[in-house]
Amino acid sequence: MxxxxxSLAAGLLIGMVLALVALGLTIIFGVMDIVNFAHGEFLxxxxxxxxxxxxxxxxxxxxxxxxxxxxxxxxxxICYVGFVKFLLRGPMVAxxxxxxxxxxxxxxxxxxxFGSEDRALHHGLLVGKSFDIGMGVIIPATKLxxxxxxxxxxxxxxxxxxxxxxxKALTATALNSQGARYMGIPTERxxxxxxxxxxASVTIAGALIVNFWSVNPFIGLLFTMIxxxxxxxxxxxxxxxxxxxxxxxxxxxxIPGIWDFFTYTFNIRWMANxxxxxxKYMWVYLAYFIIMVVRPRGLFGWKR
Amino acid sequence: MSGRQSRxxxxxxxxxxxxxxxxxxxxxxxxxxxxxYSGLAVLHGVSVSLEPSETVCVLGSNGAGKSTLxxxxxxxQRVFDGQILFMGREIHRLRTEQIVRLGIIYVPxxxxxxxxxxxxxxLLLGAYVLNDKKEIQDxxxxxxxxxxxxxxxxxxxxxxxxxxxQQMVAIGRGLMxxxxxxxxxxxxxxxxxxxxxEVLGTVRELKRQGIPIFLVEQNVREALDLADxxxxxxxxxxxxxxxxxxxxxxxxxxxxxxxx
Ligand SMILES: Nc1ncnc2c1ncn2[C@@H]1O[C@H](COP(=O)(O)OP(=O)(O)OP(=O)(O)O)[C@@H](O)[C@H]1O
Ligand SMILES: [Mg+2]
Numbered sequence: 001m002x003x004x005x006x007s008l009a010a011g012l013l014i015g016m017v018l019a020l021v022a023l024g025l026t027i028i029f030g031v032m033d034i035v036n037f038a039h040g041e042f043l044x045x046x047x048x049x050x051x052x053x054x055x056x057x058x059x060x061x062x063x064x065x066x067x068x069x070x071x072x073x074x075x076x077x078i079c080y081v082g083f084v085k086f087l088l089r090g091p092m093v094a095x096x097x098x099x100x101x102x103x104x105x106x107x108x109x110x111x112x113x114f115g116s117e118d119r120a121l122h123h124g125l126l127v128g129k130s131f132d133i134g135m136g137v138i139i140p141a142t143k144l145x146x147x148x149x150x151x152x153x154x155x156x157x158x159x160x161x162x163x164x165x166x167x168k169a170l171t172a173t174a175l176n177s178q179g180a181r182y183m184g185i186p187t188e189r190x191x192x193x194x195x196x197x198x199x200a201s202v203t204i205a206g207a208l209i210v211n212f213w214s215v216n217p218f219i220g221l222l223f224t225m226i227x228x229x230x231x232x233x234x235x236x237x238x239x240x241x242x243x244x245x246x247x248x249x250x251x252x253x254x255i256p257g258i259w260d261f262f263t264y265t266f267n268i269r270w271m272a273n274x275x276x277x278x279x280k281y282m283w284v285y286l287a288y289f290i291i292m293v294v295r296p297r298g299l300f301g302w303k304r
Numbered sequence: 305m306s307g308r309q310s311r312x313x314x315x316x317x318x319x320x321x322x323x324x325x326x327x328x329x330x331x332x333x334x335x336x337x338x339x340x341y342s343g344l345a346v347l348h349g350v351s352v353s354l355e356p357s358e359t360v361c362v363l364g365s366n367g368a369g370k371s372t373l374x375x376x377x378x379x380x381q382r383v384f385d386g387q388i389l390f391m392g393r394e395i396h397r398l399r400t401e402q403i404v405r406l407g408i409i410y411v412p413x414x415x416x417x418x419x420x421x422x423x424x425x426x427l428l429l430g431a432y433v434l435n436d437k438k439e440i441q442d443x444x445x446x447x448x449x450x451x452x453x454x455x456x457x458x459x460x461x462x463x464x465x466x467x468x469x470q471q472m473v474a475i476g477r478g479l480m481x482x483x484x485x486x487x488x489x490x491x492x493x494x495x496x497x498x499x500x501x502e503v504l505g506t507v508r509e510l511k512r513q514g515i516p517i518f519l520v521e522q523n524v525r526e527a528l529d530l531a532d533x534x535x536x537x538x539x540x541x542x543x544x545x546x547x548x549x550x551x552x553x554x555x556x557x558x559x560x561x562x563x564x
Binding site for chain 1: 409412419420421432
């Protein structure tokens, strides 16, 4: 039983972080219909920012979040104003290849600066600590904190999008940018802001993830693909959809643990012979394919 | 943003005016503007003007360039030659949102509502350039007063409204920012005759309140009856101009619209 509960708990916790990872992707897509292939590289930037500021300033990794947020916001705005803005005038394929190029650029830049080796945090208030929540279920403190802070960040962005004038203007830009301009909304600035918010939310997620995950210049793709799966599942452009789909995907990544539970509880011999942990992310993509075929606008899609 | 609250008709001074002022009385005018779509000329030097408290209609057959003219005024279409002046100030190099802030509102032919949002959310977005809560509430009251039907449907998604109600939202949303000039592009498009009368009745009411209006319409007679003056646009050129009566009697009008 404990293995089932701890798998589900771990799945939900990582799911909350993954929801924050996907948030920026869905916002950017929602506002200007562009898929950012470099999204995972933004996360990588957040991981390095968290790691390096924690190490160089000798502060707790959790205190690096504001730095990560600022770096992500500035990176997002610069990418939009300096690059993506021009892509939007081109055909769809230029936009796809363009952000793909951005991904390669950021990845190789990281390779140049940091080298290819894995780096990890070894200090910090929470690193190595864990909570025993009963029934033999032990949860690492870093994951618990990352999940809690992710939900807080997600909630803050949701409030910004839904309860403020700027958020309404972003929504209007997303729905009909020409119509928004006729209302006096500066849509170019809204696009830049969407990239800023998208960048900041994913770098915050990165600075949280680096507490329990080592970073290297190639880490981005994994998260880009997970974020794609979440956004597809939750509906392109949907913020609440990203949250719930994040939880679903988090639990899916724990399928190996759940598999083990059934294997050992019911002593099913053939199940024990399947090397489940090596398939961890396969289930995510399987869910992605199924949802794209069965319900292409996602579970909560509101756009189109 | 001072002076925004004063209804345009009352304003005779031209605050912040610069540049050459050719027509002392015009609140909005275009001078010989030319517009091209990817090289193809659509407006070949169009000059129109709108004076305070005036309702002016622009008539013309499909494809004449009426919407293009209004889009050019809004900065949504690049003007490659000529001038556009608003209260004596050049505006043809400004961005759309800057022009809106100056007080020109365009209600496009396509309405461009934010369809998944509610009626009231649409209206409030129309007040984006206003900051004062009281002012926004007053605008909302004004619009609900003008269109009581919208008040009853304030929480309903704009996509679920009838065509006539959607047009009311489009016009109401345009009025929320208390424009100094209102430009309506075929507000009666696609409406049943009874609703056409209702929408044009609203335009008449706005005219009575002294809001300067540029009106593009297909219902030629009603538009000329309502407007103080009219222009006839034919393949990108103004071919006739005058009061409603003058135009109705002109040869140009007869050949353009009545086929006589
Ligand atoms: N975005 C565009 N790209 C290329 N050509 C355009 C574009 N918009 C309009 N045109 C062309 O410019 C001409 C004028 O169009 P416009 O929409 O201004 O006409 P209109 O007088 O408003 O017509 P309608 O009564 O049908 O609304 C038309 O020939 C049209 O095909
Ligand atoms: Mg038109």
